[in-house]
Amino acid sequence: MPSYFTRPLSRLVAELEKLPGVGPKSAQRLAFFILRMNDEEAQNLAQAIVEAKSHVQTCRVCFNYTDQDICEICRDERRDTGCICVVADARDLVAFERTNEYKGRYHVLQGVISPMDGIGPERLRIRELQQRIAQAQQDNGSGAHPVSEIIIATNPTIEGDATAMYLAGILKPLGIKVTRIAHGMPVGGDLDYADQATLIQSLEWRREI
Amino acid sequence: MYLKGISLQNYRNLQPVSLGLGEGFWLILGANGQGKSNFLEAISVLCLGKARRAERDRDLIRFGEDFFRLEGKFSREERGDLESVVRLGPDGKELLIFGTPVGTLAKFIGEASCVTFSSDDVDIVLGEPTARRQFMNEALSQLSQGYIFDLARYRRCRDQKNKALKDIRERLAPVDSVEVWDQNLAQYGGRVCARRARFVRQISELSAKIYARLSAEAEGLQVSYEPNVSAPEEAPQWPEAMLQAIVEKRPEEIRRGMSLVGPQRDDLSITLNGVDGRGFASRGQARTIALALRLAQAQLMRKQTGEWPILLLDDVFAELDETRRALLSEMVSEAGQVFATAASEGDVPALEQRQMGLITLRRGQIEVEKTAEAAA
Known part of the structure; x- marks a missing residue:
């Protein structure tokens, strides 16, 4: 396709197009917007990208994003080290943190198992989770396992479920309680408005009261 | 259930049109290749959100255009009236119920329902x-x-x-x-x-x-x-x-x-x-x-x-003998609305109980010649 843009502009459009959820049209719109910015604004944007890229890394323990070696959550002594919530993505961790209810630690897998995308368990931070648990056991010496519960909080998608199955398969033999977050009716939801699939799921995952 | 009205824009070979329809038996007359099946298909797309015969949704857009839009107004006994829109453009497909996009096909299908009878059914x-x-x-x-x-x-x-x-x-x-x-x-x-x-x-x-x-x-x-x-x-x-x-x-x-x-x-x-x-x-x-x-x-x-789906009979009568034609027209007469295509009027049995509506199709141009009257 012939380019209607001068080179630096078409390069900017091409770079923006690589971003998730940005198609050719949106990339053009963003590029034109950036061109209309004043110099300082454009500098700030470019700097923010470079700085974030060079200063943000993943936590050595849980693989959450941080600007330090170990993230704030992992350093927080008040948080329960015995409970680890396993999430697929750092964004899921943020969602749990916003609730202000969960006081345990996290482990970010950085994805879910998906053969179609070429992602097997070895590509996720599962080995690191195993090492983390083994390390805790070692530090504790004898006695009860220091990790009392692993909550698997991957999304209830086919891939999220498969990842949960895999984790349960390797963690349960260690004698640790492994739980899966519930799914079904949303809180405050109206049965009348729920779609059939959600209703079916909530029947399946019902529990005794 | 029946279709009260339908609007088509850039759908297959059909000319843009807005039609008022109603209960009863509708005969769609036209020579081969004029767009009779496409018209029935448009009705089914408003029920199913997609076309059975199309490999890709894009194939449904009129040649040379970049979008199609179908709008249907249905009357339903149990659940009240319904307005649905299926639109396919450069940004993808949109399914709307009363102007509100529904996220998934699953939430769209079942709002309006139809059954298509076609000669391809022998493949079953x-x-x-x-x-x-x-x-x-x-x-x-x-x-x-x-x-x-x-x-x-x-x-x-x-x-x-x-x-x-x-x-x-x-x-x-x-x-x-x-x-x-x-x-x-x-x-x-x-x-x-x-x-x-x-x-x-x-x-x-x-x-x-x-x-x-x-x-x-x-x-x-x-x-x-x-x-x-x-x-x-x-x-x-x-x-x-x-x-x-x-x-x-x-x-x-x-x-x-x-x-x-x-x-x-x-x-x-x-x-x-x-x-x-x-x-x-x-x-x-x-x-x-x-x-x-x-x-x-x-x-x-x-x-x-609790409700009859709309019945779409694509050139079905022509393939049947006299006795079966009569039996079929008797059986479908219970439904609220039937659309049947034929190349000539003689292919369809004369209906006594109800008055047939007549739609003609010439080179994609759809015209309502006569309105159907619902059974008493």
């Missing part, structure tokens, strides 16, 4: 098992949102598992990496099978009665479900039965690098007086069986939703 009897599975899928999608959801999840899971099996065969992944998919595969696949089993039981009873009426020789039609897993006694046991079959087949699945158990291998058995009709029935018999199955599908929808 004479064609490959795929045609019979498609018959089940299409009917069940309109009867149950849960079915659409389970089938979509099942397919996704099966695709992932097939890739995992391929990776194992090529020694890119360890042998135990396949097991994580099986639980969900059996869960969703089992539920798909349980619904199919129930559906076929119901359709079998209805279609046998209809076939007996349609066929002069009172041949006995029997339709039964042929799952690829040995069927359990009770519906809730399906997932378990499927999981067991998957585990048994695992070595073979790994050897062949594909999943071998599940609804993608189901079939329907169709017998006439105990003789397998699949591939062996005469064309005439196959046509009558297919007609009986479609009528049974419509009756079942009426039974389960």
Whole structure:
């Protein structure tokens, strides 16, 4: 396709197009917007990208994003080290943190198992989770396992479920309680408005009261 | 249920038009290639959100244009009126109910319902098992949102598992990496099978009665479900039965690098007086069986939703003899609205009880010549 843009502009459009959820049209719109910015604004944007890229890394323990070696959550002594919530993505961790209810630690897998995308368990931070648990056991010496519960909080998608199955398969033999977050009716939801699939799921995952 | 009005823009070869319609029997007249089937298809797209005959949605857009838009106003007995829109443009497909986009196809299907009868229906009897599975899928999608959801999840899971099996065969992944998919595969696949089993039981009873009426020789039609897993006694046991079959087949699945158990291998058995009709029935018999199955599908929808679907008869009368034409027109006369295409008026039996509406089609131009009058 012939380019209607001068080179630096078409390069900017091409770079923006690589971003998730940005198609050719949106990339053009963003590029034109950036061109209309004043110099300082454009500098700030470019700097923010470079700085974030060079200063943000993943936590050595849980693989959450941080600007330090170990993230704030992992350093927080008040948080329960015995409970680890396993999430697929750092964004899921943020969602749990916003609730202000969960006081345990996290482990970010950085994805879910998906053969179609070429992602097997070895590509996720599962080995690191195993090492983390083994390390805790070692530090504790004898006695009860220091990790009392692993909550698997991957999304209830086919891939999220498969990842949960895999984790349960390797963690349960260690004698640790492994739980899966519930799914079904949303809180405050109206049965009348729920779609059939959600209703079916909530029947399946019902529990005794 | 009936369509009160329809607007078309850039749909296949059809000229843009807005039509007022109503209850009753509508005859659509036009020579071949004028767009009669496309008009029926447009109505079905407003019910199903997609076209059966199209490989890709893009093929539905009029040549040289970059979008199509269909709008339908329906009258429903139980659930009140409905306005739905299907729009396909450069940014993708949009499904709207009363102007509000619905996120998924599952939430769109079932709002308005229709059954299409076409000459391709003989494939249900004479064609490959795929045609019979498609018959089940299409009917069940309109009867149950849960079915659409389970089938979509099942397919996704099966695709992932097939890739995992391929990776194992090529020694890119360890042998135990396949097991994580099986639980969900059996869960969703089992539920798909349980619904199919129930559906076929119901359709079998209805279609046998209809076939007996349609066929002069009172041949006995029997339709039964042929799952690829040995069927359990009770519906809730399906997932378990499927999981067991998957585990048994695992070595073979790994050897062949594909999943071998599940609804993608189901079939329907169709017998006439105990003789397998699949591939062996005469064309005439196959046509009558297919007609009986479609009528049974419509009756079942009426039974389960309390409302007749809109019936779309694509050149069906021309293929039938005088007696069967009369029987078919009698049977469809119970429905709230019927659209039947024909190349000439003589192909359709004269209706006494109700007044036929007449629509003509010339080179994509649709015109209502006469309005149908609902049965008293």
